[in-house]
Amino acid sequence: xxxxxxxxxxxxxxxxxxxxxxxxxxxxxxxxxxxxxxxxxxxxxxxxxxxxxxxxxxxxxxxxxxxxxxxxxxxxxxxxxxxxxxxxxxxxxxxxxxxxxxxxxxxxxxxxxxxxxxxxxxxxxxxxxxxxxxxxxxxxxxxxxxxxxxxxxxxxxxxxxxxxxxxxxxxxxxxxxxxxxxxxxxxxxxxxxxxxxxxxxxxxxxxxxxxxxxxxxxxxx
Amino acid sequence: xxxxxxxxxxxxxxxxxxxxxxxxxxxxxxxxxxxxxxxxxxxxxxxxxxxxxxxxxxxxxxxxxxxxxxxxxxxxxxxxxxxxxxxxxxxxxxxxxxxxxxxxxxxxxxxxxxxxxxxxxxxxxxxxxxxxxxxxxxxxxxxxxxxxxxxxxxxxxxxxxxxxxxxxxxxxxxxxxxxxxxxxxxxxxxxxxxxxxxxxxxxxxxxxxxxxxxxxxxxxx
Numbered sequence: 001x002x003x004x005x006x007x008x009x010x011x012x013x014x015x016x017x018x019x020x021x022x023x024x025x026x027x028x029x030x031x032x033x034x035x036x037x038x039x040x041x042x043x044x045x046x047x048x049x050x051x052x053x054x055x056x057x058x059x060x061x062x063x064x065x066x067x068x069x070x071x072x073x074x075x076x077x078x079x080x081x082x083x084x085x086x087x088x089x090x091x092x093x094x095x096x097x098x099x100x101x102x103x104x105x106x107x108x109x110x111x112x113x114x115x116x117x118x119x120x121x122x123x124x125x126x127x128x129x130x131x132x133x134x135x136x137x138x139x140x141x142x143x144x145x146x147x148x149x150x151x152x153x154x155x156x157x158x159x160x161x162x163x164x165x166x167x168x169x170x171x172x173x174x175x176x177x178x179x180x181x182x183x184x185x186x187x188x189x190x191x192x193x194x195x196x197x198x199x200x201x202x203x204x205x206x207x208x209x210x211x212x213x214x215x216x217x218x219x220x221x
Numbered sequence: 222x223x224x225x226x227x228x229x230x231x232x233x234x235x236x237x238x239x240x241x242x243x244x245x246x247x248x249x250x251x252x253x254x255x256x257x258x259x260x261x262x263x264x265x266x267x268x269x270x271x272x273x274x275x276x277x278x279x280x281x282x283x284x285x286x287x288x289x290x291x292x293x294x295x296x297x298x299x300x301x302x303x304x305x306x307x308x309x310x311x312x313x314x315x316x317x318x319x320x321x322x323x324x325x326x327x328x329x330x331x332x333x334x335x336x337x338x339x340x341x342x343x344x345x346x347x348x349x350x351x352x353x354x355x356x357x358x359x360x361x362x363x364x365x366x367x368x369x370x371x372x373x374x375x376x377x378x379x380x381x382x383x384x385x386x387x388x389x390x391x392x393x394x395x396x397x398x399x400x401x402x403x404x405x406x407x408x409x410x411x412x413x414x415x416x417x418x419x420x421x422x423x424x425x426x427x428x429x430x431x432x433x434x435x436x437x438x439x440x441x442x
Contacts, residue, residue: 055368055375056326067315071329073294074321081314093302094288100295105277107325108292112333121360126349139342147276154276 006031007063009053011038012215013183015111016072017060018176021215023076025206026167027085035217038116073100073107076169088172090163099163102151102170106177110144113137114180134184141181145191148174152193160200167201175201179212227252228284230274232259233436236332237293238281239397242436244297246427247388248306256438259337294321294328297390309393311384320384323372323391327398331365334358335401355405362402366412369395373414381421388422396422400433 008024010017010033024031036059037044044050045057054061054070062069062078069075080088089096112118114137122128122136152158162170178198181188188195201207212218229245231238231254245252257280258265265271266278275282275291283290283299290296301309310317333339335358343349343357373379383391399419402409409416422428433439 055371056330056365057368058330067318069318069322071322071325073329074318074325077321078314078318081317093299096302097288097290097295097299100298101290101292104292104295104328108294108329108333109277109279112329113339118334121357125356125360126347126353128347132347135346136342139346144277147278150276 005063005065007034008032009034009036009050009059009061009063010215010217011036011059012212012218014038014059015176015180016058016107018179018210018212019072019107019172020060020062020075020079021210022167022172022175022207023079023088023169025209026088026172026204027079027083029079029083029085033216035215037217073103073169073173076172080169086166088167088169090166090168095157095163098155098157099168099170102148102162103168103173105144105148105151106173110140110177111180113140137184138186141177141184141186144177145181145194149191149193152197158193161197167204167206171197171201171207174198175207226284226286228255229253230255230257230271230280230282230284231436231438232257232280233433233439235259235280236397236401237279237328239400239431239433240293240328240393241281241283241296241300242431243388243393243396243428244300244309244390246430247309247393247425248300248304250300250304250306254437256436258438294324294390294394297393301390307387309388309390311387311389316378316384319376319378320389320391323369323383324389324394326365326369326372327394331361331398332394332401334361358405359407362398362405362407365398366402366415370412370414373418379414382418388425388427392418392422395419396428 006029008020008031010021036050045059051057053068060072060075062075069078076088090099119133122133152162157163159165161167162174175198178194227250229241229252231242257271266280272278274289281293281296283296290299297309311320340354343354378384380386382388383395396419399415
C-alpha cells in the first residue's frame with residue numbers, strides 16, 4: 001500500500017485502465033498498480049476474488065482507502081475532486097462540457113465496441129472470422145475518429161490539447177484510443193489533428209509512464 | 222426558442238436523448254424539443270444540416286444560446302453546473318463517483334452495443350439474422366443488469382434511488398435502459414432492485430414526461 005492509499009486494478013493493454021493511469025500521473029499521485037491478467041487462464045477478471053471488487057469483471061477499479069471506485073471516467077472525475085495537482089478538467093462549464101463530450105465520444109462510442117469481451121462474443125457466438133472482426137474494429141474507430149477530427153479542427157477551443165492548452169479528461173481518452181488504432185494497424189493519415197495532439201501528449205512524462213509497454217505486467221519482449 | 226434558450230435535438234425512442242429529457246425535467250427547465258427522425262429516409266441525423274450540429278450524426282445535442290453540447294452524460298453534467306433546481310448529482314465525492322459509475326455502466330457498457338447503428342451494421346455487413354441480433358441485445362443487457370443489480374443490492378448507499386433517496390444521473394441512465402430491455406421483451410424478474418427503482422422513478426412527473434410515448438414525435442397509435 002502506498003502513502004496515499006491509492007490502488008489501481010489495471011491491465012497493461014486495457015484502454016480504460018490506460019486512461020486512469022494517465023490521470024493519476026498527471027496529478028502526480030502515488031498509486032500501487034495491481035495487475036489483473038485479462039488473458040491468462042480465461043481471464044483473472046472472472047475470478048471470485050475479483051468479482052468481489054467489481055461484479056462487472058472489468059478493469060480499471062480504483063481503491064482509495066475503503067472506497068471502491070469503478071468506471072474509468074467516474075474514477076477520473078473522482079481523482080479530480082479529491083486531489084490537488086494539475087486539473088483534469090478545464091476552468092469553465094462550457095469547456096468542461098466540451099472536454100467531457102470528447103472523452104465520451106471515445107469512451108461510449110468507440111471503445112465499448114472493440115472491447116475484448118465484444119470481440120470474443122463475435123468470434124465464439126457469431127463465428128465472425130478474424131478479417132471481419134478487424135473490419136468491425138476499424139469501422140468503429142474510423143467513424144469515431146472522423147467525427148472527433150472534425151470537432152477538433154472546427155473549434156477555436158482546440159489548442160495544444162483537445163480542449164485548450166492543458167491536458168484534460170479528453171486527452172486521457174484520446175491517447176489510449178490512438179494506441180488501440182495503431183495496434184490494429186490503422187493508418188492515422190486522415191486525422192492530422194488527432195495525430196498532433198497524440199504526439200504532444202506523448203512528450204509528457206505522465207502519458208509516457210502510463211503507456212502499456214511501461215507497465216509492470218507488460219510482456220518483457 | 223424558449224425563455225431559457227435551451228433546445229434539445231431528440232428522438233422519441235433514443236435512450237440517450239431520454240436520459241437528457243429526464244434531467245431537464247428534473248431540473249424543471251423549459252426546453253424546446255427538436256425531433257430528429259432516426260428512421261425516416263435512412264435517418265435525418267445523416268443530413269448535411271444535422272451534421273453541422275453533430276459530426277457524429279447522433280442525438281442528443283443540447284443547444285444553450287450559442288453553445289452546442291454533445292454526449293448525454295456531458296449534457297447532464299453541464300445542466301447540473303449551469304442551472305438551479307434539484308441536483309442531478311449527490312452531495313459527496315464518494316456518492317458522486319458511485320452515481321457516475323452506475324450511469325457509465327449503462328452508458329458505456331450496455332447501451333453502445335445495442336444502438337441502432339450497431340444493429341444495422343450487424344444486419345447489413347455481418348448478415349446476422351434477426352434472432353441472433355436479439356440474442357446479442359439480450360446478452361449485453363443481461364450481463365450489465367446482473368452486475369448493476371448486484372452493485373445496487375450490495376451497497377448500503379442504495380436508497381429509494383440508485384444512490385440515496387433522490388434521483389441522480391444514475392437513474393437518468395437506468396430508466397431508459399429498462400425501457401429498452403422491455404422493448405426487447407426481456408424478463409425483468411432476475412433484477413428486483415432495478416425494477417423497484419424503475420417503478421419509483423416512473424412515479425415522478427419528470428420521468429413520466431420524458432418517456433418515449435409522451436414525446437411529440439412518438440407515433441400516434
